[in-house]
Amino acid sequence: MGAQRGRDLLLKLDAASNGTFVTVAGLRARQVALNATTVDITTSDSAGRWRELLEGAGTRAASLSGSGLFRDAQSDTAVRQLFFDGAIRPWQVIVPDFGTLEGQFQITSLEYAGRHDGEMTFELALSSAGQVSFTAV
Template sequence: MGAQRGRDLLLKLDSDRSGTFSTVAGLRARRISLNAGSVDITTSDSPGRWREILEAAGTRSASLSGSGLFKDAASDAAVRGLFFDGLIRPWQAVIPDFGVVQGDFQVTALEYAGRHDGEVTYELALESAGPLTFTAT
């Protein structure tokens, strides 16, 4: 995979669980982080006292985040509603020339900021809340 434009990495939301995903408007920066915890099974009998890890036993999780501008009231209202109601909804992270990561996420942080001579911006953080799927492009 060669260099890609950051603007092509998209966060999409299915706000009503209808199966239709809409891009969350005005994102200037986006990030997805995939994590896999490990289960340490090291004992005093481990060869050379090196750490041993139990295969496929750790907890997996994902974090999505973005920052930018809400271009329209609908995307602002959808994300804000999910945050205040504590709802979990399907999201997609579309990664150019790689694939789509999809699953349920909860909005865990929503921040608004603005300068006196500029626009209102926001930052958004999501945490996975169940199994994720990956579809290669």
Template sequence: MAAQKGKDLLLKLDADGNGNFVSVAGLRSKRLAFNSQTVDVTDSESAGRWRELLGGAGVQRAALSGAGIFKDAPSDAAVRERFFAGAVSRWQVAIPSFGVVEGPFQVSSLEYSGAHDAELTFEIALESAGALSFTVMP
């Protein structure tokens, strides 16, 4: 796979709950991480005392974070309202030449900052709140 432009990773929100995803922010930096806990089933009879793991038993999660500027006032409001309500909403992350991750996320952190001679910026963190789907991009 050839190098990809980081700016092409998009964050979208299903703002109306009807599957109509819209871009909510101009993220300048983004990170999507997948994690899976392991379940250790090692016992005194494990071969050579090597650790054994139980496949498919751990908790999986995804964490998304980014920093940038909001696209417009309604986008800022949509994200801010979800944070203060503790709402779980459907989000979509498009990863160029890879695929689209979609599912429920909760905004776990929202930070605003700005300098007197620059634009207002924000940092956001989202945590998965249920099963995610992955669709391969052609």
């Protein structure tokens, strides 16, 4: 993946869970983490007493954190309401020239900040609440 414009990284929300994703924010900084737990099946008979893992048996999780600007007041309102409701909704993270992560996420953190001589920004953290898919560009 070569150099890209950071402003092209988008966060999209399907607030009505009807398959229609709307851009709610452009992210200036972000981190996407994909994690997997393991299931240890090591026994006293394991070769050389090396740990053995059960393939495909652990759980997987995805999380996203980022900061940026809301697209408009409706986007800010929708995201804020999802946070206060503790709702789980479909989200997409569009990473230009890389692909799209899509799945059910819950907002686990929402922070607002602003300087007296600048724009209002937000920080957001999402945690997966179901299967997450990746579609390469």
